[in-house]
Amino acid sequence: MTSRGRFITFEGPEGSGKSTHIRRLAARLEAAGHKVLLTREPGGTPTGEAIRRILQHDATGEPISPEAELLLFEASRAQLVRHVIDPALASGTWVLCDRFMDSTTAYQGYGRGFDIETVLDINRFAVAGCEPDLTLLMDVDIRESLQRMEGRNRLNQTVNDRIEREDVAFHERVRAGFLALSQKWPRRIRVIHAMRQEDEVAASVWSAVSGELSP
Ligand code: T5A
Numbered sequence: 001m002t003s004r005g006r007f008i009t010f011e012g013p014e015g016s017g018k019s020t021h022i023r024r025l026a027a028r029l030e031a032a033g034h035k036v037l038l039t040r041e042p043g044g045t046p047t048g049e050a051i052r053r054i055l056q057h058d059a060t061g062e063p064i065s066p067e068a069e070l071l072l073f074e075a076s077r078a079q080l081v082r083h084v085i086d087p088a089l090a091s092g093t094w095v096l097c098d099r100f101m102d103s104t105t106a107y108q109g110y111g112r113g114f115d116i117e118t119v120l121d122i123n124r125f126a127v128a129g130c131e132p133d134l135t136l137l138m139d140v141d142i143r144e145s146l147q148r149m150e151g152r153n154r155l156n157q158t159v160n161d162r163i164e165r166e167d168v169a170f171h172e173r174v175r176a177g178f179l180a181l182s183q184k185w186p187r188r189i190r191v192i193h194a195m196r197q198e199d200e201v202a203a204s205v206w207s208a209v210s211g212e213l214s215p
Pocket residue numbers: 012013014015016017018019020021041042073098099100101103104105107108148149151152163164194195196197198201
């Protein structure tokens with residue numbers, strides 16, 4: 001019988017290096033002989049990618065209420081879990097996901113101010129037991145996060161999306177929320193100090209993964 005794969009999520013403020021390090025970790029796991037699937041939230045399925053366009057760029061032209069925003073993130077997640085993550089894990093593939101349920105708790109709970117226990121309940125409904133084995137929280141301060149977003153936008157000729165345009169106080173609440181979650185679940189959520197050189201950060205990511213999951 002195939003043994004179940006492992007499920008690793010990357011979380012943290014914008015520009016904290018999630019995409020950079022998820023790709024580096026995937027390459028290293030593949031080199032170690034694992035089958036690896038990379039995915040992201042919101043997105044990762046046709047329905048999820050359509051939801052991503054609505055959420056990021058006001059694609060309908062209509063303001064999105066905070067309640068609808070929360071439920072759209074959860075809808076994308078419910079779809080991703082059932083169509084992509086669960087089947088991949090069952091076939092022995094390691095799944096690396098760029099953001100997952102902790103982002104909803106941090107952004108919609110701590111950031112927007114929804115009751116945290118309510119958000120956690122809706123998360124549980126969406127994931128139906130499919131929780132990460134390990135979460136890497138890429139922690140940067142918000143000034144660094146904003147600078148990196150600017151750099152990314154200059155390089156890729158992009159602009160900040162709807163949530164990235166929130167004020168500094170919102171982003172500070174989100175970061176504090178992520179850190180609070182890492183204290184609530186210290187075994188699952190490992191804080192990676194992501195303001196160092198990229199290679200040093202990659203070494204910490206590998207050490208957390210190899211220490212916890214013996215790849
Ligand atoms: N959201 C999401 C919610 O509100 N609720 C939810 O439930 C979910 C799932 C999604 C948005 O939706 C919100 C959160 C977000 O606002 P996203 O696509 O995940 O957005 O976007 P970001 O987090 O904004 O992704 P970014 O690509 O901007 O950030 P990353 O992936 O963290 O960072 P990365 O690797 O792209 O790096 C950004 C820049 O920094 C540089 C890179 O080269 C790049 O230019 N960099 C470094 N620079 C210096 N030192 C290092 N160590 C560096 N590492 C990377």
